[in-house]
Amino acid sequence: MTLSAFLFQALNGLASASGLFFIAVGLSLIFGVTRIINIAHGSLYMLGTYIAYSFATRIGGGLGFWGGIVATALIVCVLGALIEILLLRRIYRAPELFQLLATFALVLVINDATLWLWGSEDLLGPRAPGLRGAVEIFGRQLPSYDLFLIVIGPAVLLVLHFALAKTRFGRLVRAATQDREMVGALGVNQAILFTSVFALGAALAGLGGALQVAREPATLATDLIAIGDAFVVVVVGGMGSITGAYLAAVIIAEVKALCIAIGVVDFGFITVNFSKLTLVAEFLVMAGVLIARPYGLLGRPQGAVRSVAEAEDPIRPAAPGLKALAVAVLALLMGLPLLAQASPYLLVLGIDVLIAVIFATSLHFIMGPGGMHSFGHAAYFGLGAYGAALMVKWLAVPMGLGLVAAPLIALAGALLFGWFAVRLSGVYLAMLTLAFAQIVWAAMFQWEGFTGGSNGVIGVWPPPPFNSAAVYYLLTLAIAVIAVLLLRRFLFAPFGYAMRAGRDSPLRAEAIGIDVKRVHWLAFAIAGGICGIAGGLFAFAKGSISPETIHVGRSIDGLVMVLLGGIQTLTGPIVGASVFATLQDTVMRQTEYWRALLGLIILLLVLAFPQGIVGAVAQIFGRRRSP
């Protein structure tokens, strides 16, 4: 590895940094003013690449390419304004979790819309007219277009910086970032301000995506990869700081470029392929920054972003009627194998539902009573599933041992990630957990030699007698009941009270001697461990596990289950998981565009039933809160 090769990679890194910057800065601006984390920002970036591709190939030439890039930014800008006006404007007063879910629903809808419009093939655009050549730098050929990208990032940074510092719009953005209500009370129409900031952020994302058209193919996987990277950049750079966003984009891109430049290194006792460690390196940078500066490099401490929704009622032990109902349902479930003689599929569905119940109740444990909105619960599902499957594959352990190991491995992962996560709150925590989940997913995906890469681990079948669906179903049922009762026990123990106290008022809880971070950390770990059981059961139920099954989509499924059921009660996640898993196994299998369908269901849920199914039922039966 020569110095010149090193510097060359550094230039490459700078070119990538511009793309990262464009998406992160819009995300950061939008959050600052509207307090909405726009998860669909990566989708707008992806759309940018696709739209620019169409301009460049349909119209062609300099006009199609360069004019297309400008037109793309404008189109995405208008789309952003429409999203803000038609959707977000209705939910600014909703709990922040609903806002996050709504923007995630957009991710699903936009992804399927893109699939429908452009197809599933990766599309590589033409090279940039006028910049097709290359310049010789450090004895290597650097594409002129990369040089252009290196310059345009800082150029846009300068323009934005000037606009924020010197224009009235910029002053309003900065003022609203601090106190939007006061800005309104001074006569500023927030609706217009919000729409224009959202449109600006969307335009930047669209521009960033469009500029990639000559460098990387347009692919459907871009949306989540881009948003994951952007989250890391924003967390590292500091929320609301545009200079921080550029700085962080450069750091992250350089670290990645460096890993690729180092390549395979033989340390004598072990050979490490650094180019496969890009995501791990990104994580290490973020972890380091968060430990040293919890609000990012150039961010400043902000008051925790508390939702404007009303405080929740305390959870209560189930009424006798509900307990009786639970026993009846349990009896029915135990009898299910008898019914399954007629329809064997019923057992498969039953297993899926029970695994979903464990998954959702463990997520609800930290989300509801803990107030920690994890957007990366799939990580612990994945650690459990892969933990069990890999032990079977490499150590040939029996299923029992695998099922014991699953929660332990997930617990260890949750202890590690949770230590960082509980230091943050609200949307910061949500972003961080999502980033962790992306890392687990990437590790399973990239570490081919150990995890089987994209093929995953196969042949993880349970031994007799569990190879019979009925027996495995009963095993799952037993474990699910134990898991749910265990979580319930935690909640009504002093530990659970401490956890809720820490959620409702961290200051007061600490003043009476509760170590809030520690309690929440342990809660996070417990939830992760229980979730790992679900993962282990899943691996043996399906006989295989692949990266796709632990992708961010599963985290979001969990959120939908919890919100569908209602977050205020313990019954909520159980009902939500059952309804959702059943829907998923039946309705959504019928269409290729199940993502869009799921997205629309989420949007409907968010707009129409903010209290979830159980909340709505409780209201009908008159358990209304005072007006």
Add this chain to the structure above:
Amino acid sequence: MSLKPMLAVESLSAWYGAARILYDLNFHVARGEVVALMGRNGAGKSTTLKAIMGLIAQRQGSVHFNGEDVSRLKPFEIARRGLGFTPEDRRIFVDLTVMENLDIGRQPPRTFPDGAAAPSWTPEKLFTLFPNLAEMPNRLGGRMSGGEQQMLTVARTLMGNPLLVLLDEPSEGVAPLIVEQMANTIVELKKEGLSILLSEQNIHFARLVSDRVYVLEKGQIHWHGTMAQLDTNQDVQRAYLTV
């Protein structure tokens, strides 16, 4: 006193969650009048001002400003009709300079219903009213003392050229010298023709500036009259105002 009051509040009630804070308040402010809402901590003074400004989601009753019902309007719409609001916790934009803070409050000039021009403000004119601010046009809001912030928050509201200002606890938490300056400012604004509704705990301050007083306790108006009447009424003072 003109026939139609500048601000007329009728059976105003407000809630925070399930807790009722205000109970059917009725009061008015005439044009050019300085009216004080007085009462102890937690009596509901700030909530009243916020409710008038549309900053409390759960409220009932009507608020007529300048002859128009504004009780269904959004805060920015209310502000644009010439109702200025200075919150008790000042809410200066700490990352913005003095000049930038003033710019956020800027609105077009206004006229009273009878066609007379309302006082119109520029940073220069405000700097003569608040000489301290003139010395620090480029200072960040976060680097100012409490008293300077208090002046800035009033100046920022005046940049909107309001017809009436809701002034929440202008004397709270600032040095005695600033309190005196603030009282002079209010008298000055009254001379310019502005109406002012202020919330106040300190009778010594209220005495310097107010024409009339409404006394609040537990979200209800228990007494109202002129400042002179309150001054001689020891019973009301003892029951609702002394600590």
